[in-house]
Amino acid sequence: MPVVTPDGFRASDNIAYVSPDALPAGSDLAVDMPNDADPRTLVERFGDIATIRIAFPAFGDGRGFSLARQLRDLGYTGHLRAGGNLISDQYRHARQSGFDDVEIDDALAERQPEEQWIVREQRSYREKLAAR
Amino acid sequence: MPKPAKPQIASANDLLEGHVLYLSGDAVWTPDRHSAFVSTDADELGALADKASRNRQVVDVAFIDVTVADDGDPRPVALREVIRDRGPTIRTDLGRQADHTIQDGQARNV
Amino acid sequence: MYSYDEFDRDYVKNRVAIFRDQVARRVSGALTEDEFKPLRLQNGIYLQLHAYMLRVAIPYGTLNSAQMRQLAMIAEKWDKGYGHFTTRQNIQYNWPKLIDLPDILDALADVEMHAIQTSGNCIRNVTADHFAGAAADEVEDPRPAAELLRQWSTDHPEFAFLPRKFKIAVTGSPNDRAVIKAHDIGLRVLRNDAGEVGYQVIVGGGLGRTPVVGETIREFLPKEHLLAYCEAILRVYNLHGRRDNKYKARIKILVMEEGLESFRNQVEAEFASLLEVHNGPSLIPDPAVVKRIEDAFAPPRFEDLPESDAAYEARLAEDEEFARWCATNLTAHRQPGYAIASISLKPVGAAPGDASADQMRVVADLAERYSFDELRVSHEQNLILPHVAKRDLPAVYDALSEAELATANIGLIGDIIACPGLDYCALATARSIPIAQDIAQHFSDPDYSRLIGDMKIKISGCINSCGHHHVGHIGILGLDRAGRENYQITIGGDHTESLKMGQRLGRGFDAEEVVPAIEQLVQTYFSLRESEAETFLQVVERAGTQPFKDALYPAKEPADAG
Incomplete structure (x- = not known):
């Protein structure tokens, strides 16, 4: 399964994800987060989490974008990954919502190859409007 | 007891141009409704539509109820499909009703 | 008026390029129809009954003459010579081809317009008071x-x-x-x-x-x-x-x-x-x-004018038609000597909200010459010249008359909101436009419609309510009843700050029964009103819906039976 990064496709790292409902002790955790989870429950453990993967069950279901923003707003600075059914046209939304990369399946990678994921350089209105 | 199947034809819109198309018996999407293939078997229409769609990209494939006139002409039953076939009722200068290149024989069904 | 900065210009041009690419990827198969559909919708593109439909954003209903002329050009070059102004202050073209749409969007970008987010599951084009910046009763633009x-x-x-x-x-x-x-x-x-x-x-x-x-x-x-x-x-x-x-x-x-x-x-x-x-x-x-x-929205440089103008007053005194138009189509302006002029897109026999490319150009010329280059689109599907000096009103009126745009019916029974309905729309369950045309025709006598007074009829061709029927003084909802068009009538809706939903009176009517039913409601109103100043809506609020139900559904026929 390829992962789409700002530098292009790369092979997925085989991370063992855990559920956010039962975080084990320890650090360097990777959390697999459904898109109806409450990110506030993780705040105490942010320091122990290296990666959070937010699920996109369908590309038309945009909850994951808000969850990503909430996690960033709550102070999460670890790796943030979108997994599931995003299409290349949503890559800019993912990046601007705070995701580091997007994990896609092989079939989609074949249908929408790397060059279709390259975002045309574009500032968002969000940046334009932000106070200096 | 299963209901008697109604005669139907397959319709769609052309992907690039948007106009209405019908499915002919030789698996071609055509603007000509008079040559549309009539069937009471949705599976048969579906298979034919899949075959035709390999040659012409269409969207919104739908099977519509028709009555078959004495001369074999399939005529849409629902007002929606009649309007879709002809054009807006308030602008008879627009739509398929105004396009004589595809309306040869259309007068039969007005 | 707001004009694009460099960011806006780049942004919109880039979005056109992205869309051009998306169309190409749809054709190549890189995008499936399911994936492409939300993307085209977010660029204002629907697939309707006969063709694609493009909905162009007119942000908060404000545009200038160059933009209006470009809309006219698009109507002629890529469509069928007309456009439809909508209840969300936008304009729709009913016949564009998908392959032409990237070029159309480019032409829009040339005049600082776009069709972004006029459809789809996103934040839609923002609407505003069509008299903004001109109305006498405004706190702030x-x-x-x-x-x-x-x-x-x-x-x-x-x-x-x-x-x-x-x-x-x-x-x-x-x-x-x-x-x-x-x-x-x-x-x-x-x-x-x-x-x-x-x-x-x-x-x-x-x-x-x-x-x-x-x-x-x-x-x-x-x-x-x-x-x-x-x-x-x-x-x-x-x-x-x-x-x-x-x-x-x-x-x-x-x-x-x-x-x-x-x-x-x-x-x-x-x-x-x-x-x-x-x-x-x-x-x-x-x-x-x-x-x-x-x-960008600072008031234009108004002249210091007296409250009225001699030539305007003289024309009012001698020209009954002009006086009638002024009485219905003008609204008080905050600046002395100026008026807000509404241009009715509801002449008898027309599809509400439709304008030909020629009419768009006439209106653009008038805006440029007489209204500080500003135009508005109202959610009631009319156009507005927001800042006209009273001295110029006779010339404006004459030019509008010439273009069949001087119908004096703003706010009257002929000023009907209607969605495109089953004549165009893939979602519709019944036609709206012919019903609006029939009603406008029936009440075409200007004296009669003035006697009826303030009346908002709003017609939707399906339950999605693009025609705002719920908030019409008289609302008409077109449904499909066992394969036949059927129209339900509500009364007492209010679209203003005291917003209220109308109440359904009873079973629906066949298309040809609608006009007699409306006439019946009007007659009932006449019989109930205590003075000519009491409006239809006020009578419904005072007397309730029962007298109207009784009039529409005589006793032997139980009301609300379906």
Whole structure:
């Protein structure tokens, strides 16, 4: 399964994800987060989490974008990954919502190859409007 | 007891141009409704539509109820499909009703 | 008027390039139809009965003459020579080809226009009072807020894939002409006791299948918090709005199911955390950006004129037709010597809201010459010259007459809102336009329609209510009843600040029964009104719906039987 990064496709790292409902002790955790989870429950453990993967069950279901923003707003600075059914046209939304990369399946990678994921350089209105 | 199947034809819109198309018996999407293939078997229409769609990209494939006139002409039953076939009722200068290149024989069904 | 800065220009041009690429990828198969559909919708492109349909955004209903001329050019070059102005202050073309659409969008970008987010499950084009910046009753021009919202909502990364569409309307006046209580978010500019200007925020209103009057979630929101508060509302909606049922996915359902108090608490908590956000840009917009927007809506350089004008008065005295037009189509302007002139797109026999390319150019010329190059589109599907000196009114009227645009029926029974209905729309269950035409024809005598007075008839061709039938003084809803068009009639709806949904009178009518039924309602009104000053709506409020039910459904026929 390829992962789409700002530098292009790369092979997925085989991370063992855990559920956010039962975080084990320890650090360097990777959390697999459904898109109806409450990110506030993780705040105490942010320091122990290296990666959070937010699920996109369908590309038309945009909850994951808000969850990503909430996690960033709550102070999460670890790796943030979108997994599931995003299409290349949503890559800019993912990046601007705070995701580091997007994990896609092989079939989609074949249908929408790397060059279709390259975002045309574009500032968002969000940046334009932000106070200096 | 299963209901008697109604005669139907397959319709769609052309992907690039948007106009209405019908499915002919030789698996071609055509603007000509008079040559549309009539069937009471949705599976048969579906298979034919899949075959035709390999040659012409269409969207919104739908099977519509028709009555078959004495001369074999399939005529849409629902007002929606009649309007879709002809054009807006308030602008008879627009739509398929105004396009004589595809309306040869259309007068039969007005 | 707002004009694009470099950012806007680049942004819109780039979006056209992205769309051109998306069309190519749809044709190549890289995008499936299911994937392409939301992308084309977010560029305003529907597939309707006969063809694709393009809905072009006219942000808050304001445009200039160059833009109107470009709309006319597009109508002729790529469409069938006309356009349809909608109840959301936009314009629709009914016949474009998908392959031409990237070029059409480029032509729009050339005049600082676009079709972004006029459809799809995202924040739609923001609407506003069509008399903004001209009305005598205004606290402040609502368009700077609307433009700020346009920029904030355009391709907002969080909110491009919401549970359902999301509509925002803004008014700057206590007299609501933007139907703000029937929007997902309605904003009213107001001044608080301390004299500061801010917004009353209304949430969860809407028409459609489940009509709901919006409720106030915030009595007073300071101006600088507009975007943060809207972001908080949208975030709560995006995360918690229902996605299991398309008919329950609007924010009004979330607010109803959660209850206003609980919904408000969630929004306020989100708002508070947005204001003290840990990282990322906060949502207090850059004052320089805000100032540039506000400056763009500074009043035009009005002349110092006397309240009236001798030539105008003389024409009023000698020309009955002109006087009639002035009586119905003019609205008080805040500047002495000026008037707001409404151009009716409802001549008898026309499709409400349709304008030919030639008519668009006539209106553009008039705006350029007589109205500081400004035009408006109203949600009532008319056009407006917002700033006309009274001295110029005779010339404006004559030019409009020449173009068959001087129908004197604004606010009268012939000024009907109607959606495109089954003549064009893939969702419609019945035709709307022919019903509007029949009613306008029946009541075409100007003296008769003036005798009837203030009357809003609103017609929708399906339950989605694009024709605002719920809030018509008389509302007509076209349905499909066992393969036949059937029209339900409601009365007592109110589209203003005292927004109310109309009540259904009884069983529906066949198409040819609608005009006699409307005539019956009018006669009942005449028999009940205590003076000519008492409007139809006031009579319904005073006397209730029963006398009207009795008139439409004589005793042997039980009312409300289906």
